[in-house]
Amino acid sequence: MKTINDFNFEDKKALIRVDFNVPLNDEFQVTDDTRIQSAKPTIIKILEDGGSCVLMSHLGRPKGVDEKFSLQHIVDKVSEVIGVQVKFVNDCVGASVEEAVAGLQNGEILLLENLRFHGEEKAGDVAFAEQLSKLGDVYVNDAFGTAHRAHASTAVIAQFFPENKCFGSLLAKEIESIDKVLNNSEKPVTAILGGAKVSSKIGVIENIIEKVDHIIVGGGMTFTFVKALGGSIGNSLVEEDKLQLALDILKIAKEKNTEIHLPVDAVIADNFANDANTQTVNTNEIPDGWMGLDVGPETSKKFAEVLANSKTILWNGPLGVFEMENFAKGTIELGNAIDAATKNGAFSLVGGGDSVAAVKQFGFADKVSYVSTGGGAMLESLEGKTLPGIDAILN
Numbered sequence: 209m210k211t212i213n214d215f216n217f218e219d220k221k222a223l224i225r226v227d228f229n230v231p232l233n234d235e236f237q238v239t240d241d242t243r244i245q246s247a248k249p250t251i252i253k254i255l256e257d258g259g260s261c262v263l264m265s266h267l268g269r270p271k272g273v274d275e276k277f278s279l280q281h282i283v284d285k286v287s288e289v290i291g292v293q294v295k296f297v298n299d300c301v302g303a304s305v306e307e308a309v310a311g312l313q314n315g316e317i318l319l320l321e322n323l324r325f326h327g328e329e330k331a332g333d334v335a336f337a338e339q340l341s342k343l344g345d346v347y348v349n350d351a352f353g354t355a356h357r358a359h360a361s362t363a364v365i366a367q368f369f370p371e372n373k374c375f376g377s378l379l380a381k382e383i384e385s386i387d388k389v390l391n392n393s394e395k396p397v398t399a400i401l402g403g404a405k406v407s408s409k410i411g412v413i414e415n416i417i418e419k420v421d422h423i424i425v426g427g428g429m430t431f432t433f434v435k436a437l438g439g440s441i442g443n444s445l446v447e448e449d450k451l452q453l454a455l456d457i458l459k460i461a462k463e464k465n466t467e468i469h470l471p472v473d474a475v476i477a478d479n480f481a482n483d484a485n486t487q488t489v490n491t492n493e494i495p496d497g498w499m500g501l502d503v504g505p506e507t508s509k510k511f512a513e514v515l516a517n518s519k520t521i522l523w524n525g526p527l528g529v530f531e532m533e534n535f536a537k538g539t540i541e542l543g544n545a546i547d548a549a550t551k552n553g554a555f556s557l558v559g560g561g562d563s564v565a566a567v568k569q570f571g572f573a574d575k576v577s578y579v580s581t582g583g584g585a586m587l588e589s590l591e592g593k594t595l596p597g598i599d600a601i602l603n
């Protein structure tokens with residue numbers, strides 16, 4: 209696996225695909241600079257080598273050129289985070305851009321305009337990728353968030369750098385972390401799968417079921433399992449067409465010696481609202497008119513015991529409706545248990561959509577070993593899929 213550490217960037221222009229798809233407020237200010245911070249080590253290494261950086265990214269989902277999605281809005285924030293005044297050019301291909309790149313000195317950074325102002329980016333257009341490829345000597349992919357897309361700047365472009373292509377340090381770290389959990393893990397390995405639905409996690413379950421020792425199930429998908437096993441789930445979230453699938457998963461797990469841990473108790477509510485009436489009951493004895501919105505204290509205790517004995521932990525998806533304070537406790541308790549296991553030497557990886565939001569909201573980001581920056585890309589990696597952005601660098 210070639211990374212930026214295999215190159216000396218002295219006098220070289222690095223063309224870096226970053227993921228600067230950051231949230232902006234109404235005044236176009238960056239409200240969370242995590243993605244910019246994440247790209248910093250790669251940029252700094254290249255500048256310190258004596259090279260220059262040409263940064264390319266998308267922002268949002270513009271249909272053609274749209275000022276609202278201009279990367280001009282983030283120039284000041286990128287400059288502040290990196291500590292270098294960043295230059296900007298108001299397109300990403302063409303003569304004016306090539307001129308700006310030609311004038312770039314060692315130690316300088318040039319940010320290109322939103323790649324998605326050109327429809328060719330998402331279409332994976334080869335001619336567009338070739339135009340982009342003129343803007344650097346070495347192609348560096350450091351955008352895990354878009355690594356599952358076969359877009360011009362994330363995958364197609366790599367063919368124009370047969371020798372001079374590599375992973376940035378963020379993307380390399382993402383790949384290593386997933387590998388550490390799925391392929392080179394220290395046992396016992398525990399995967400926690402929460403979130404809303406079985407259907408969105410089925411690919412992950414199928415891929416990891418043989419690789420892990422324990423699967424902790426939480427969140428809305430619990431009730432499809434509980435109902436399949438004959439329990440009463442009241443008005444809880446359920447996928448009626450996945451009941452047989454839930455039974456099949458339990459059967460395969462048994463055959464593979466993988467223990468599936470289902471919540472034993474649930475915090476139930478008479479309404480999907482923070483101020484609903486609540487009570488705690490056994491997960492399989494939920495009365496009609498009530499729905500399970502969080503795991504109960506017995507479950508938290510049980511899950512903490514499994515985690516205390518785990519050496520590798522993967523967490524994807526919250527255990528309850530954590531956005532509402534009264535149903536966040538199970539997710540917070542789980543975070544505490546992962547924190548304790550990590551302090552005890554376990555490797556813990558959190559990734560994929562809402563668990564990252566939960567981890568940040570409750571202050572666990574610094575307490576786990578690694579928080580992935582990719583939602584869809586992380587899920588597809590866990591499903592065992594080859595990501596085009598990664599494949600294009602490797603092959």
Ligand code: AMP
Binds near residue numbers: 403
């Ligand atoms: P996902 O994107 O699949 O990880 O799902 C995350 C969402 O699942 C969050 O918005 C949670 O509020 C939701 N969720 C978690 N537990 C439950 C539950 N018991 N009932 C309904 N939704 C839930």
